[in-house]
Amino acid sequence: MLIPIIKKTQAGIVQVLQSVPLLVSLDERVLYHFAEYAQEASEKKGATLFAPDSVNDRFFVMCSGWVKLFRETLGGDEAVVDIMTAPYCFGEIGLASTEGMPYGAAVIEDATFITIPRFLLVEEVRRNSVFGLAVLQDLTRQKISRDMEIEHRTVQTAPQRIGCFLLKLCGDRDAGAVTLHLPYDKTVIASRLGMQPETFSRALSRLRDEVGLTIKGASVDVSDIKKLMSYTCSACSSSFPCEDH
Amino acid sequence: MLIPIIKKTQAGIVQVLQSVPLLVSLDERVLYHFAEYAQEASEKKGATLFAPDSVNDRFFVMCSGWVKLFRETLGGDEAVVDIMTAPYCFGEIGLASTEGMPYGAAVIEDATFITIPRFLLVEEVRRNSVFGLAVLQDLTRQKISRDMEIEHRTVQTAPQRIGCFLLKLCGDRDAGAVTLHLPYDKTVIASRLGMQPETFSRALSRLRDEVGLTIKGASVDVSDIKKLMSYTCSACSSSFPCEDH
Numbered sequence: 034m035l036i037p038i039i040k041k042t043q044a045g046i047v048q049v050l051q052s053v054p055l056l057v058s059l060d061e062r063v064l065y066h067f068a069e070y071a072q073e074a075s076e077k078k079g080a081t082l083f084a085p086d087s088v089n090d091r092f093f094v095m096c097s098g099w100v101k102l103f104r105e106t107l108g109g110d111e112a113v114v115d116i117m118t119a120p121y122c123f124g125e126i127g128l129a130s131t132e133g134m135p136y137g138a139a140v141i142e143d144a145t146f147i148t149i150p151r152f153l154l155v156e157e158v159r160r161n162s163v164f165g166l167a168v169l170q171d172l173t174r175q176k177i178s179r180d181m182e183i184e185h186r187t188v189q190t191a192p193q194r195i196g197c198f199l200l201k202l203c204g205d206r207d208a209g210a211v212t213l214h215l216p217y218d219k220t221v222i223a224s225r226l227g228m229q230p231e232t233f234s235r236a237l238s239r240l241r242d243e244v245g246l247t248i249k250g251a252s253v254d255v256s257d258i259k260k261l262m263s264y265t266c267s268a269c270s271s272s273f274p275c276e277d278h
Numbered sequence: 279m280l281i282p283i284i285k286k287t288q289a290g291i292v293q294v295l296q297s298v299p300l301l302v303s304l305d306e307r308v309l310y311h312f313a314e315y316a317q318e319a320s321e322k323k324g325a326t327l328f329a330p331d332s333v334n335d336r337f338f339v340m341c342s343g344w345v346k347l348f349r350e351t352l353g354g355d356e357a358v359v360d361i362m363t364a365p366y367c368f369g370e371i372g373l374a375s376t377e378g379m380p381y382g383a384a385v386i387e388d389a390t391f392i393t394i395p396r397f398l399l400v401e402e403v404r405r406n407s408v409f410g411l412a413v414l415q416d417l418t419r420q421k422i423s424r425d426m427e428i429e430h431r432t433v434q435t436a437p438q439r440i441g442c443f444l445l446k447l448c449g450d451r452d453a454g455a456v457t458l459h460l461p462y463d464k465t466v467i468a469s470r471l472g473m474q475p476e477t478f479s480r481a482l483s484r485l486r487d488e489v490g491l492t493i494k495g496a497s498v499d500v501s502d503i504k505k506l507m508s509y510t511c512s513a514c515s516s517s518f519p520c521e522d523h
Contacts, residue, residue, distance in 0.1 A: 104429050104515040106429070112515075114429065158407065159407045159411070160407070162403065162404045162410060172417040176420055176424060177371075179424030179425065180380060181349075183359055183424065184357035186431045187469075188351050188355040188356075224432075227428065268351050268352075268353050269352060
């Protein structure tokens with residue numbers, strides 16, 4: 034169950050929608066139309082927003098916090114397929130289909146959202162081919178990022194995959210040293226990277242020794258970003274800085 | 279370099295295009311328009327069709343043979359992101375962008391194609407929102423199949439991943455026993471599944487012992503499909519028979 038809240042004006046909602054890459058090509062007039070149907074909600078860490086394969090007729094624009102998208106095997110194992118935060122949205126994937134969602138969504142750090150009925154997106158794609166192409170472009174980007182992920186799981190070592198995750202958290206790539214704050218639990222980072230928690234711990238220690246990290250709880254000091262880059266990015270087909278979020 | 283051939287009439291080309299899932303919603307009139315710009319080509323095993331990140335302004339409809347789509351790391355390793363055969367197409371991914379291709383394509387078993395300028399697809403998406411939604415649906419399917427792949431690499435063992443590959447080659451899932459013909463080299467199957475050749479050999483032997491396979495060169499006898507299914511599909515979130523090709 035989503036906990037509804039009302040905090041934002043219509044203009045406030047439109048402002049959030051304007052920040053979402055998927056919606057950036059839309060006219061303000063269209064976004065105000067979306068805002069009429071929008072609901073705000075908040076959820077605590079641990080809450081399930083929808084289960085895998087369930088029917089879900091709204092898409093979620095993230096305002097704060099973190100959400101994992103996941104699948105579950107018949108044997109009960111879980112695979113995390115993506116981790117979302119603002120200004121991104123999820124749940125638009127079934128845009129062109131009436132089937133159940135290909136993933137479930139659960140909150141991993143307290144989160145707030147704006148939810149919007151998905152039929153508004155479908156109407157807009159039918160009406161506006163420029164938006165149709167924007168949605169295509171967004172899906173293409175997602176598909177390519179999945180290809181990259183498959184590549185990484187094939188050719189990168191576990192410490193390199195953690196290095197890649199840390200590099201994406203580094204804002205200023207020219208700084209020699211930087212302190213990073215891990216945005217969510219290490220166990221979630223491990224599943225996001227497709228590792229067992231023990232593998233993750235071992236790989237993190239190895240990365241620490243190889244490139245000089247200092248790790249205290251959720252805080253990671255990188256003493257030399259360039260060293261981390263050269264250790265990590267040699268096993269990747271993208272040139273750094275890469276565009277993946 | 280593609281070796282051009284002329285074998286098919288315009289009606290023959292239209293017939294091929296009608297079999298492609300991505301194009302199935304298009305009017306015959308539109309397909310004849312595509313056929314005017316179509317070129318046929320054939321290539322031998324080993325030929326590169328285009329390199330990763332290269333500019334490529336045509337999409338490829340497969341008529342026969344097999345092609346791998348791949349990425350290459352800075353360190354020179356290769357990751358196979360997909361393997362294609364008829365009636366599928368590739369190269370449409372850059373549909374909505376002018377950037378280089380996110381993958382390269384190389385022939386792994388002698389292949390014939392029809393190639394079509396991609397701008398025709400873009401024109402049709404702009405003109406025809408039903409086709410726009412069909413393209414969205416196709417990309418969504420591709421993205422979900424990538425999520426499944428990431429899931430498999432997370433939760434399936436190497437023998438289970440080979441089992442899943444074999445099950446997809448089984449036509450009649452009700453037959454107790456079946457003889458499969460591996461469609462391309464075992465080394466390519468290994469890279470497709472993200473395994474080193476040695477890991478693949480070990481995992482195949484283990485699968486053989488667990489579910490009762492007889493392997494002679496490229497031919498694999500499965501003595502009991504149900505046993506293979508229950509061994510493999512317990513570590514998957516899809517219910518078998520799954521729709522993945």
